[in-house]
Amino acid sequence: MIFRRLKSSLRRFYDGRYYKSKIYNVSSAEDSQLKSIYCSDRPFEERVYCLVEYFVSSWIKSSSEDYTRAYFDGAFSYNARDVDAIEGTTRFLPFIASVLMNPNYQKLTLLSEKNIPLEEMFMLSIVNGTDPNSTGYWGEVSDYSQLICEGADVALAVWIARERIITKLSAEQKSYLLIWLKKCASKKTVDNNWHLFRQTILSVLSSISSEESIDNSSYERIKDFYVGDGWFSDGVGKNFDFYNAWAFHYSLFWLSRIDEGLDSKFITSANFQFCLKYQKIFTLRGFPLFGRSQCYRMAASAPLIASMVLNNSAVEKGTIKRIFDQTWKFFILNGGVVKGVPTQGYLNQDLRFLDEYSGPASSLWGLRSLILVLQINSDDEFFKIPENPLAIEVSDYEELVDSINMKIVGNKSTGTVDIKWLDREVQPNFIEPYSWKLKFKEFLSQRPQRPKNHIIKNKLKEYTSEYPFIKDKN
Secondary structure (H helix, E strand, C coil): CHHHHHHHHHHHHHHHHHHHHCCCCCCHHHHHHHHHHHCCCCCHHHHHHHHHHHHHHHHHHHECCCCCCECCCCCCCCCCHHHHHHHHHHCCHHHHHHHHHCHHHCCCCCCCCCCCCHHHHHHHHHHHHHCCCCCCCCCCCCCCCHHHHHHHHHHHHHHHCHHHHHHHCCHHHHHHHHHHHHHHHHCCCCCCCHHHHHHHHHHHHHHHCCCCCCCCHHHHHHHHCEEECCEECCCCCCCCCCHHHHHHHHHHHHHHHHCCCCCHHHHHHHHHHHHHHHHHHCECCECCCCCCCHHHHHHCCHHHHHHHHHCCCCCCHHHHHHHHHHHHHHHHHCCCEECCEECCCCCCCCCCCCCCCCCCCHHHHHHHHHHHHCCCCCCCHHHCCCCCCCHHHHCCEEEEEHHHCEEEEEECCCCEEEEEECCCCCCCCCCCCCCHHHHHHHHHHCCCCCCCCHHHHHCCCEEECCCCCCCCCC
16 A cells, blocks of 8 residues: 555656646746736726736647646646646636637737647647547546536537537547537536536537437536525535635526526526625625635626626626726736736635645636626627726625525725624634645645645634635634
């Protein structure tokens, strides 16, 4: 057993060295340019264009030669190093597809060193990643595999760009794509938000292939987690966090687009109820963050943007615009986007709170808010209207979300928002450090040994938007 563990650690060590050798060294000037433009007073459309261009450039420069992987600086996950590299592409693909389909970005002339257009890079990624005879093949899929999660983004990207790529695939290429996606959808998944991955894949398969019948069993399981007021528990129990924003409502929006006959009344209604009070957690300086996967925080505004596209009138467009804009501004201004990706923390990298399943590119789920903005028609008033003040800029408030026993408390004078969980007991606010002992253990095992900090992330009675976002009452 000791020999087997040592062999595994050595393999991961050398795989890690290979991964690091592929990382493109993003110039600090690129990060500075993004900050100087996006955090300026330039027109909104111009600043969003800069943001889009930054991330498109990041994927191109960090990609492998066959565009199936991308390599970024950061702490590894517990997955294989190659899976971390695959995430670097798959999590970009829905974004790249959205850029390709948005007429405002057709003149984006970013080219690789081989002078390959963006659409061809995208095609190569899909074709090479799903072809079992390709050296860039993403691999066989097993039960509970991370590839199931990544397969959902691949499927969504294909659906978004379907009008440009499906007819360009050869019969063999399309067959490989469908077979790989079906493998992802046929495996066992975790009984939580992962059902969204399976349902997304199944819905896309049914949409792009006349031979595939629709299977909504995973969608029905997701509905079992619904508790009211637009909130879902992330699995059985009372697991309430921002996965409601960047997983449940984001994915449900897409499912309603892919399959227009899929329970649109419930999806629209749930989003409406969720956004009515959710909008009030945002401030000009972030929001009270709790739960898992905190590095996805740039996607927090996703359900609000979805509500606008769904046209459910939950929140005024000017308010949604300000929430999206101020959230991205705050994080970019405070070092939250570095070297081509959102950092592995709230602002800068903070490995005390980075889940062990998160790798260097996992934070690219943060692009989900930007992906939804790219779905808005270029002539929509959203891009021209002035921003409305946030609720916190107008008055004090208290909002109770009955179904989850959560109270949102806004203080106008301080500009802060607190989240109070009414059914929780006060817990000690001790933050376990990422100690040298953990780092040494991680070096020996070549697996993440980062602190769990489960209580801090999931069990505190109160959270605040005031950085470092955890109130110290000790």
